[in-house]
Amino acid sequence: MKLTRSCPICENNTGSELQTIKMDIPSNIKLTNKYNIVSCNVCGSCFANTSSSAEDYDDYYCNHNYYGWWRSYNSSSESDYLSISRILDKWFDKTISVADMWCWNWKLLSFLKEKWYKNIIWIDPSYDSINELDRIGIQWAIGSVYGKPDKNFKKAKIVIMTMVLEHLLEPLKAIKNITDNYLADDWYIIVTWPHFEDLLLDNSPILNNFNHEHINYFSVKSADWLFGRCGFTRIEKHISICFNHNDNLQFSNIVLYKINLNNSQKILKMKQLLKVLMNMYQEFKIGNWNLLKA
Numbered sequence: 001m002k003l004t005r006s007c008p009i010c011e012n013n014t015g016s017e018l019q020t021i022k023m024d025i026p027s028n029i030k031l032t033n034k035y036n037i038v039s040c041n042v043c044g045s046c047f048a049n050t051s052s053s054a055e056d057y058d059d060y061y062c063n064h065n066y067y068g069w070w071r072s073y074n075s076s077s078e079s080d081y082l083s084i085s086r087i088l089d090k091w092f093d094k095t096i097s098v099a100d101m102w103c104w105n106w107k108l109l110s111f112l113k114e115k116w117y118k119n120i121i122w123i124d125p126s127y128d129s130i131n132e133l134d135r136i137g138i139q140w141a142i143g144s145v146y147g148k149p150d151k152n153f154k155k156a157k158i159v160i161m162t163m164v165l166e167h168l169l170e171p172l173k174a175i176k177n178i179t180d181n182y183l184a185d186d187w188y189i190i191v192t193w194p195h196f197e198d199l200l201l202d203n204s205p206i207l208n209n210f211n212h213e214h215i216n217y218f219s220v221k222s223a224d225w226l227f228g229r230c231g232f233t234r235i236e237k238h239i240s241i242c243f244n245h246n247d248n249l250q251f252s253n254i255v256l257y258k259i260n261l262n263n264s265q266k267i268l269k270m271k272q273l274l275k276v277l278m279n280m281y282q283e284f285k286i287g288n289w290n291l292l293k294a
């Protein structure tokens with residue numbers, strides 16, 4: 001059948017219906033209260049064939065259900081944070097610039113701050129989410145996964161997205177935008193999302209997993225495909241395990257992706273390096289000349 005929403009991974013627009021989801025949504029929220037879960041006819045990924053638009057979701061996350069500084073975090077988050085900090089410790093030093101993109105709450109950055117990471121910033125589309133961050137000494141900038149950041153934002157070496165992927169209506173567009181507007185050279189992304197295989201064993205109501213917010217699920221293979229389309233390769237993968245608030249075991253995927261530079265990007269980087277070396281040489285030559293004259 002023809003789909004209302006294209007596949008979030010391969011952008012194909014045909015699929016098969018799996019189950020209908022119905023929800024009670026307050027009338028002041030523009031999101032649809034009914035959709036079908038479908039599987040893509042090309043790549044097999046499962047997602048919500050929702051008729052809600054990107055504007056509807058922007059309005060929802062900015063005005064109705066923002067993830068503010070005050071939100072508590074559960075043990076799942078804490079065990080995820082530990083895995084993330086171990087990845088950072090393994091690959092980078094404490095001065096690495098890290099942007100937490102549209103995150104669950106400020107706890108991850110607070111956790112990293114306690115681990116002596118000095119250059120960390122929270123990116124969020126909503127002022128209401130970030131208005132307390134100055135108080136706890138964490139930098140912030142206004143920005144969204146689909147838009148550009150504040151003009152004073154300096155591009156980060158690593159963007160972290162914790163439990164964001166399953167919320168995105170257009171994940172491919174978001175990753176491309178983050179790569180272009182939020183990441184500096186030698187880009188890295190650390191991303192966490194619910195462990196798909198675990199959901200197969202989950203006997204809780206399906207609305208726990210597919211609802212108005214959770215509209216995509218990814219296996220590691222399908223996430224690799226999604227990030228691969230934006231030029232990223234998986235470097236490292238962990239599965240974080242904990243007990244959730246219902247005392248059920250809960251699993252998260254935690255993956256480090258790195259961009260592969262294409263040939264034109266490599267040539268551009270070589271040119272930039274050459275320019276820096278030429279400037280250094282010129283400064284050295286002028287310095288010596290002045291010394292000789294003195």
Ligand SMILES: [Zn+2]
Pocket residue numbers: 007008009010011012040041042043044045
């Ligand atoms: Zn697909």
